[in-house]
Amino acid sequence: MKRIFGGAALAATLLAGAAWAQQPAPAAPQPFAAGMPLGVTANGQYTPMAKNVKVYGGVVSTESCSYDASRGLIVAPGRGVPNNVRTNDAFVSLINHDGSVHTPLWIGQTRNGLVLNEPLGSDIENGKLYLADRDGGDNGTPVVSVIRMFDMKTGAPAGEIKTADSTGFNDIEVATDGTIYGTQTGALGNAANPQRVYKITPDGKSSVWIEGGPLALPNGIAFDPAGNIVVVNIDTAAVLTFDKAGKLLKTEQASQPGNDGLVIMRDGTKYVSSVRNGGVSKIAPGKPSVLIATGIPSPASMCYDAGANQLVIPMNANNGLAFIKLGK
Numbered sequence: 001m002k003r004i005f006g007g008a009a010l011a012a013t014l015l016a017g018a019a020w021a022q023q024p025a026p027a028a029p030q031p032f033a034a035g036m037p038l039g040v041t042a043n044g045q046y047t048p049m050a051k052n053v054k055v056y057g058g059v060v061s062t063e064s065c066s067y068d069a070s071r072g073l074i075v076a077p078g079r080g081v082p083n084n085v086r087t088n089d090a091f092v093s094l095i096n097h098d099g100s101v102h103t104p105l106w107i108g109q110t111r112n113g114l115v116l117n118e119p120l121g122s123d124i125e126n127g128k129l130y131l132a133d134r135d136g137g138d139n140g141t142p143v144v145s146v147i148r149m150f151d152m153k154t155g156a157p158a159g160e161i162k163t164a165d166s167t168g169f170n171d172i173e174v175a176t177d178g179t180i181y182g183t184q185t186g187a188l189g190n191a192a193n194p195q196r197v198y199k200i201t202p203d204g205k206s207s208v209w210i211e212g213g214p215l216a217l218p219n220g221i222a223f224d225p226a227g228n229i230v231v232v233n234i235d236t237a238a239v240l241t242f243d244k245a246g247k248l249l250k251t252e253q254a255s256q257p258g259n260d261g262l263v264i265m266r267d268g269t270k271y272v273s274s275v276r277n278g279g280v281s282k283i284a285p286g287k288p289s290v291l292i293a294t295g296i297p298s299p300a301s302m303c304y305d306a307g308a309n310q311l312v313i314p315m316n317a318n319n320g321l322a323f324i325k326l327g328k
Contacts, residue, residue, distance in 0.1 A: 034155035035109030037094075037102050058093045058101035059321060062314040064122040064171065064261075064301035066129065068094070068152065072307045073102055075129060076314065076321065077119040083137040090116040092129070092155070097308035099321055107155045114157060116148060121171035121182070121221075121301055127152050132169035132182060135162075143167045147180060147200065163206040166198060171262075171301050173221045173229070178202035181209065181229055183218040188235060197221065197231060210246050214238060220262030220272070220301055232259040232272055239272060239283065254281040255291040261302035263311060273299035273313055280311065280324060296322050 038055060039048040049055075061079040068075050073094045080089030091108025095101060108116065121132040129150040136143040145166035149158040161180075163169075169182030179201055186195035195218055199209035210231075217234035224230050224241060228249060231240045237257040241250040258276025265271075268285040273296070280293040280302075298316040305312050305323075313322040 030110070030112045032113040032154075032156045033110055034107065035103055035105040038104065054098070055101040056099055057319070058095065058104045059314065060091075060319050061317055062300075062319070062321070063120045063316060065095075065303040065312050065314055065321070066122045066124045067303050067305050067307070067312075068124060069306060070152070072097070074303070074305055074312050074321070075106075075122065075124065077116075077122055077131055078108075079118045079120075083117050083134070083143075087117055087138050088115055090119050090133070092116075092119075092131075092150075095312075095321065097305060097310070099323060107150060115160075118168075119148070121169060123172055123174045124152060125174040125176065126178065128158055130172060130174050130180065132172045133160075134168040145169050145182070145184070145198075147172065147182070161200055161204045161206070163198060163200065166196075166206070167193065169198065170219050171221045171260075173223055175223070181221055183221050183231060185217050185219055185234065188217065197229075210242065214240055214248060214251065219260045219275075222262045222264045224264050224270075225266055225268050230262060230264060230270065232262050234258055234260065234276065239270060252283055253289060254283065255279060255289040256281060260300050261313060263302055263304045265304070271302070271304075271311055273302050275300055275316070280313070293324055 059076050059078050062076050066075045076093045076095050078091050091105050094103040094106045119131040119133045123130045131148045133146045133148045145163040145168045147161040151158045166184050170185045172182045174180050182198045184196040187193040195215040196208050197210040200206045216236045218231050219234050220232040229242045237254045239252040254272040256274040256277040256279045258274045259272050260275035261273035263271040270283040272281040278296045279291050281289045282292045283289045297318045299313045300316050302311050302313040309326050311324040
């Protein structure tokens with residue numbers, strides 16, 4: 001019996017080896033390619049979708065957005081499914097001023113050379129799209145913060161920066177010299193997951209810029225017209241302005257706590273969205289906050305669409321964008 005079993009096993013092994021030998025060689029890596037706007041490609045010819053057709057949607061678990069002034073389009077990263085379900089599932093869409101889809105998969109049409117897992121905050125600076133992504137979280141692996149960059153002309157990956165001691169940035173803001181500020185929201189009363197703002201220098205070195213109070217689950221971050229760094233909290237209504245040395249200069253109060261998104265206009269007016277309470281606050285310079293919108297489901301890290309003078313507000317798991325037109 002042993003001899004018969006051994007012969008069968010050997011035959012099976014030889015057959016498996018022969019079958020494996022007949023398998024085609026792995027395909028060579030293909031160059032990165034950005035996706036096309038909606039349309040039909042047949043026989044090598046691309047036909048753009050007719051202008052009288054409008055498509056809405058194209059965003060999945062979008063946490064933030066940025067405005068691409070060169071294209072006049074809204075850049076909306078979609079997180080896809082979580083890393084513990086499937087890694088490298090995120091993508092980036094391009095959206096028109098009216099909310100219709102311009103390019104569903106500008107980044108993510110193919111995964112050639114692409115790694116993009118769960119992007120949260122985003123910013124555009126000096127021809128690059130910066131995304132606050134993260135690695136890990138699958139199969140029990142630790143989560144690590146990664147800033148991933150993409151060329152705004154081609155959509156191609158343009159480098160990454162890991163911050164090993166951060167479990168992930170929520171929102172980011174990028175200076176003209178390439179310095180990055182990122183909020184780590186952390187958890188209240190959990191020393192292992194501290195509330196921080198990180199600073200990443202243009203040469204890629206990360207450090208803790210601010211830690212602890214008055215941060216209280218920090219989320220949205222942006223520059224004011226003077227170049228100061230402004231942070232909003234989820235746990236309080238505080239809107240905190242720091243100078244570049246990390247000194248607290250001013251504390252304002254939004255109309256609601258639970259804040260996520262932050263947009264600062266050239267005149268210093270601040271717009272703040274409450275992901276917990278669904279409102280948008282307006283804080284004009286030297287004036288108290290006023291509530292300009294309510295009832296928005298989970299409004300996240302919004303952006304300013306300068307081409308249409310409107311706020312664009314991702315609604316997280318609601319898989320949509322909200323739009324608020326601003327007055328003159």
